[in-house]
Amino acid sequence: MAKRQIPVIVLAGFLGSGKTTLLNHLLSRSGGSRIGAVVNDFGKIEIDAMSIAGQVDSMVSLGNGCLCCAVDTSELDGFLEKLARPSARLDVIVIEASGLAEPQELIRMILASENRNIVYGGLVEVVDAAEFERTRATHPELDRHVAIADLVVLNKADRVADEARDRLLETLGELSPGTPVVPASYGRIDPELLFDRKPREDHLEAVRQLSFEDLCHGDHDHDGHLHAAYESVEFVSEEPMHPRRLMEFLDSRPKGLYRIKGFVHFGIPGHRQRFTVHAVGDFLRFYPSPWARGEQRLTQLVMIGRGVDAVSLRERLDSCRNRSAEQNADPNSMWGVLRYAQS
Ligand SMILES: Nc1nc2c(ncn2[C@@H]2O[C@H](COP(=O)(O)OP(=O)(O)OP(=O)(O)O)[C@@H](O)[C@H]2O)c(=O)[nH]1
Numbered sequence: 001m002a003k004r005q006i007p008v009i010v011l012a013g014f015l016g017s018g019k020t021t022l023l024n025h026l027l028s029r030s031g032g033s034r035i036g037a038v039v040n041d042f043g044k045i046e047i048d049a050m051s052i053a054g055q056v057d058s059m060v061s062l063g064n065g066c067l068c069c070a071v072d073t074s075e076l077d078g079f080l081e082k083l084a085r086p087s088a089r090l091d092v093i094v095i096e097a098s099g100l101a102e103p104q105e106l107i108r109m110i111l112a113s114e115n116r117n118i119v120y121g122g123l124v125e126v127v128d129a130a131e132f133e134r135t136r137a138t139h140p141e142l143d144r145h146v147a148i149a150d151l152v153v154l155n156k157a158d159r160v161a162d163e164a165r166d167r168l169l170e171t172l173g174e175l176s177p178g179t180p181v182v183p184a185s186y187g188r189i190d191p192e193l194l195f196d197r198k199p200r201e202d203h204l205e206a207v208r209q210l211s212f213e214d215l216c217h218g219d220h221d222h223d224g225h226l227h228a229a230y231e232s233v234e235f236v237s238e239e240p241m242h243p244r245r246l247m248e249f250l251d252s253r254p255k256g257l258y259r260i261k262g263f264v265h266f267g268i269p270g271h272r273q274r275f276t277v278h279a280v281g282d283f284l285r286f287y288p289s290p291w292a293r294g295e296q297r298l299t300q301l302v303m304i305g306r307g308v309d310a311v312s313l314r315e316r317l318d319s320c321r322n323r324s325a326e327q328n329a330d331p332n333s334m335w336g337v338l339r340y341a342q343s
Pocket residue numbers: 013014015016017018019020021022048098099100155156157158159184185186187259261278279280285
């Protein structure tokens with residue numbers, strides 16, 4: 001009997017569209033299926049990997065830079081080899097691309113892999129219903145990503161009115177005729193939609209054609225990639241953060257700073273939990289949760305944007321450190337943070 005090959009699904013979508021949320025949903029709803037994940041963070045601190053660790057059957061993390069730019073694909077091959085070994089007993093492997101990755105490059109790497117245990121399983125493109133029209137105006141490349149998808153998830157449907165959602169469904173349908181588009185909130189889609197989906201031949205053809213063009217033009221050009229214009233800035237503090245000052249920073253964050261993610265330690269009595277923070281465009285949320293046992297109380301932030309001044313960002317965040325959190329434990333100081341908190 002022929003050996004079953006493990007499908008490798010690419011999960012892509014612009015910064016903050018909800019890829020990690022969707023992956024976590026899949027992991028919690030996988031039933032008996034065993035899922036392996038490859039997580040590719042854009043920033044140096046692996047926030048995405050930390051946000052899913054613990055739930056996954058097998059995970060490898062590739063931080064600091066887009067996987068789609070790997071000149072040497074042996075790194076990804078090595079990871080796939082590790083995940084696809086029979087002893088891992090995985091049913092499916094999901095590659096969560098960075099929010100700035102070029103999915104067709106990742107698909108090409110999978111197609112080029114000589115690993116006989118795997119097979120390309122399709123592209124799932126996550127679209128942020130609240131941000132898509134704006135993002136696509138600045139990044140027309142996103143249309144191309146939707147066009148080669150095998151499943152489009154119109155995520156954050158809860159953030160738009162019904163009419164806007166219907167318009168978006170229509171637009172997405174036009175961008176990728178014949179491709180299923182499913183509206184979702186918090187990535188809650190039926191896992192069966194992914195696992196039994198075969199990549200469309202015409203989409204694969206489009207990717208292959210690109211590959212041929214690239215060959216004709218020599219080395220492919222990363223300047224045209226989404227991430228060429230973006231940079232990430234990291235901030236780490238062992239000292240707790242001052243809630244009011246941090247809120248001032250977040251409320252006046254520079255326009256080009258599209259994405260912030262990470263964990264914040266305030267250390268204020270009554271609020272000593274880990275506050276996961278997410279900003280996507282204008283959206284801002286804190287999610288309080290207990291620290292893991294033995295986890296170091298740290299603030300770790302990754303900020304991703306265009307034309308941002310890294311030095312000034314770090315200076316501004318430095319001035320948010322609360323050097324004596326105990327003395328400055330004003331019970332009202334958390335109010336601004338709690339306004340954006342969601343449990
Ligand atoms: N309201 C709402 N928020 C959502 C939904 N899905 C995700 N979010 C929130 O959006 C933020 C970003 O979600 P992530 O899953 O981290 O997005 P991502 O695509 O993995 O982000 P990057 O890896 O940085 O590109 C988080 O605060 C999520 O809780 C949704 O359907 N509705």
